[in-house]
Amino acid sequence: MLKQIKLFFTLGLIILVLVFILIPQTASADALSALSNTMSRLSDSTPTAVYSDHTIKYTTPSGVGAGETMEITFPSGFAIGSVDYTDIDVSWGASTGYENELTLAATPSGSTWGAAFAGQVLTITSGTGTISTTSKVVVEIGNNASGGNVQIQNHVTAATYTISIAGDFGDTGKIAIVILTNDQVIVDTTIDPYLTFTISDNAVSLLKSGGLNPDYNNTGFNSDSAFSVNTNAGSGYNVSYNGATLFANGGANTINAMAAKAASSIGTEQFGLNLRDNVTPNTGVDPSGGGSGVPAADYNTADQFKFAADTTTTLVSASDATSSNTFTVTYIVNVNETTEAGAYSTTITYICTGNF
DSSP, rough: OOHHHHHHHHHHHHHHHHHHHSSSOOOOEEEEEEEEEEEEEOOOOOOOOOOEOOOEEEEESSSTTTTTTTEEEOOOOOOOOTTGGEEEEEESSSSSHHHOOOOOOSSSSSBBBBEEETTEEEEEOSSSSOOOOEEEEEEESSTTTTTTOEEEEEESSSSEEEEEEOOOOOOOEEEEEEBBBBOOOOOOOOOOEEEEEEEEEEEEOOOTTTOTTTOOOOOOOOEEEEEEEOOOTTTTTTEEEEEEEEEEEGEEEEEOBBSSSSSOOTTSSEEEEEEEEESSTSSSSTTTTTOOOOOGGGOTTTTEEEEESSSSSEEEEESOOEEEEEEEEEEEEOOOOOOOOOBOOOEEEEEEEEEO
């Protein structure tokens, strides 16, 4: 009886050994974690082809050993086209996944990893390189890869699809991605053009304090007015003027217009105007505003004046939009002993044009 028991025990042990040897043992795969795929476009390729970059991330608990592979399978209908290793970046690390950049080629060789598509499957193959356990892995495909210039074409049908990750490195996982009929929102608005032009004083009296001195040789008559411009015209604006020189007695008597820029000359019959800003004379721009206007050269010199009679003449211009431009116009008249008596006046028309 004892011999029989020993025989049965021996036979059972042999059978167990044979089962262990002859039946393949399957290792359990670990699950990838922190999986994601960020696409640059989610629109479907209907009716026009839409291409997208892919940034795939996951954490591998097992890591990757020398000679092992990671396989990323795209759903059928995503056109891989001519994407190759030059359009792919792979990196890994403990913190962000970008710490260690792999050197890639079409096939592995030593420390260079292979990266190649076969149909819908991207296989990343180690030569002698490894990826440590619990590392974060980042796979970039498309224009987002260094030197990449080919992208994967999106599916023609809007739906939710699944990307699978496996390979003989032992870990597996899946990522859901979505394709939409339209992934863009068109935002528009209309900014109406505007132009404001204000003149501070519509009547200016050229008066000399204390009245006119009979010798006509000490001070000219002068006074100021101001105008301001605001516009969103992309090419700025220009302000021009038109008017006759001072006249009296129905035009029978006139005061000479300063045809060329000149200094005020007491005792010389002349009428002219000068332009300056309200804070820093003759810079042409009010520092308190945001303007960019520039006075015409003949009018922007301190204490020099000019007047172009009966001719539309540009006084100020700007090349772009301005939030505020304020200028002061100084009018001056000098007379001499032979200037005829009379009530002299003129009307000067200012014209502001926005260049939209």
